[in-house]
Amino acid sequence: MKWLLPRSLPAWVLLIVIAGLVAIQVLTLSIVARERVASNNVLDLFRLNDRSQSLVKLMYAATPDERKKVAAGLSVPPYVLTMSDTPAITTTIPDDDEMAEMEDIIVGRLAKYGVQEARVQRESPVKPDGASHQHKPLDRDDVGSIERELLDLAADFTKSDTLIASIQFNDGQWLNFIMPSTPLSPVLTIQNLPLFASAAAAVVLLSIWLLRRLTAPYRTLESAVERIGEDLKSPPLPEEGSSEYKSTARAVNTMQAKLREYVEDRELLAAALAHDLRTPLTRIRLRLELLRKSPLKTALMQNLADIEAISSSVLDFATPNSEDELERIDFWSVVDSIADDNPNVVFDQPKPARGLICLGHIVPLRRCVTNLVENAIKYGGTARLSLSQTAGNIVLTIDDDGPGIADDQMDKVFRPFMRVERSRNRETGGFGLGLTIARNTARSFGGEVTLRNRPEGGLRVTLTLPRARDLQAVG
Structure with missing residues (x-):
């Protein structure tokens, strides 16, 4: 699972920012949801108390028959209201401490209106089995936005919990009424979800921008350190x-x-x-x-x-290359002249229509190519040369039929005075400086020397140099 984790410092910081943002959003929404539940609960108890006072004040002075007539007139689903000789709530044990305290509040405040007992209970909603709760206008095109919201809210009321209250008068008659709890709307909706997503995206994008600006100097530092590894004379870093x-x-x-x-x-x-x-x-x-x-x-x-x-x-090896301005050199002519001077070199490539021009100094460049060619002849008998070019580089390939070099020795042979004993020792010539001088010279001109064993046997040396026009474009 470690491969799933980020590898760079900016990625880690961005991951921490996103994780913190998600955690804060989840905690905030959880707190808001809990607060809304608590607020709705208090609001429902306030509505229950207010409705109890209103109905009791309306009913207490009337006769039992008049109370039934008034109750029948005021009963509108889901606000059902009845008068009976028995309570709608049969149990005398409250559901919880809140319900018990609410019963005491109702009796205490309405005792002067002939109330001697009150019972309060909360019930979960029952799924409707008829079509009376279906709101067909929701699917009509001529329904306005306000009417649609009212119908949606009415539908929510039918799905919410109900509060049932039974209040007894001194004459033994019970006032029973039902009222729905305030619907608890979801914290995340289709309407506000884009707002949350936009805020989160803005924070992430701003974090990415700030991280890039913050880490830009360190990317420059990384490039500078790599440049120092190739050229100790590179310009110093700006201390800003x-x-x-x-x-x-x-x-x-x-x-x-x-x-x-x-x-x-x-x-x-x-x-x-x-x-x-x-x-x-x-x-x-x-x-x-x-x-x-x-x-x-x-x-x-x-x-x-x-x-x-x-x-x-x-x-x-010890004499550094000249720091004078680089000159344009026809690299094909350099390679061709070196091949003509040595009968053990095979180079039958015709001169290209457009010359392969590089920038450098002619003497160190000839020494670089000569060292690579002589190295191939010493250990392989013959050096086969080929020139090619890519979009921005000139590539010289030198193949030999020698014993090659072990893979774990490829980098070591570039060290000064380093020779691989079994394959490239003093008996076959060389003092361990040819490859070192060649690579140092190539790097001073912006190029590189690489080694690779050929599948058919022998060693392939590749000298890569930037073309002159590319170097000038960069400058």
């Missing part, structure tokens, strides 16, 4: 907005500055060491040239070449 966001942005900017300083110090250190090694290496090479040819000289010369290659790779 709420105090919490400003504190977070300030901390991120401080972290970025320290990381940039840390990386620059290490790059300068590596570049300085690689550069300073060139002088003693050159001296050693000159002195070796003075020695006679021997297996030892050949081995030393090979070791010296390895040291120079490592030094050159470290220098390429």
Whole structure:
């Protein structure tokens, strides 16, 4: 069931707002319904007391026969009124404390009019078995709105509880009358339901709008942190907005500055060491040239070449790309020239009618493609190149027939000096910096380098670079 729960903070806040809104609406409607029940009950008892006083004052001075005639004239359903020698309520035990108190009130207030006993009872409605309670005018088109409401209210009265009262005079005659309770209309109706729904929708929409405005800086923060992960030299975050966001942005900017300083110090250190090694290496090479040819000289010369290659790779890795303005480069020409210089590269793709233009610096870009091609040749013997383009990118695919790379090592091989022992080790060449330099260069131009094992065997390297016109449109 956890997958049903929201994953983001705005979704959680919105869920809490909606749940709170629903809870408040339900509680409010429940309270209103209870208050209406209590109010209707008090109103019914007031009507019962008022009707009792009116009828008793009208009847007490009349003779028994006159009372019956008056009762017959005043009896109009559902307000039934009768005079009899026996009470309509046979039990002397009240239904509850309210009914008992009401009986005492009636007797106390009407004792001076010859009332000596009163009985009050509430009964549930009985479904009518005739057609007298059916209101055919409700289905007629010529019925006005007021008449329709009156008929609907009369129908509601027939469905509500009834209050029965039996009041005894001093002469032993009983006054019995029935009156319906006030109908309890529902809190939610077809008329007011759209109002409740509109209010709830307005609250939800306003909450969504406020949440989006509240979380917008954090979405910007998320994008900025991702950008920092790709480029430490990206612009710092603006320290504006709420105090919490400003504190977070300030901390991120401080972290970025320290990381940039840390990386620059290490790059300068590596570049300085690689550069300073060139002088003693050159001296050693000159002195070796003075020695006679021997297996030892050949081995030393090979070791010296390895040291120079490592030094050159470290220098390429540690030297940041130029921060000068990017230039437009015909990427097809770069790939074609690299393929012509190496007989182990297969690239028979004709030049497209419209050139594949990217933005970058020619020297780092050539080094990037060369590293990827040489990597494929070293471990697969042959590099097969193909160029394609999408809506906004240029895609260079390099396939080889080598042993491939284990899936759990795909990301690790991009680390500096990282080599997969069983498949890509020092015996097959390389110092573990080629892929690192290639990916760093591609990312500095807004691109990416990805690796994937081919189903038929070997490795596929994909270099993606944004097309020049797309970069210019963004700028």
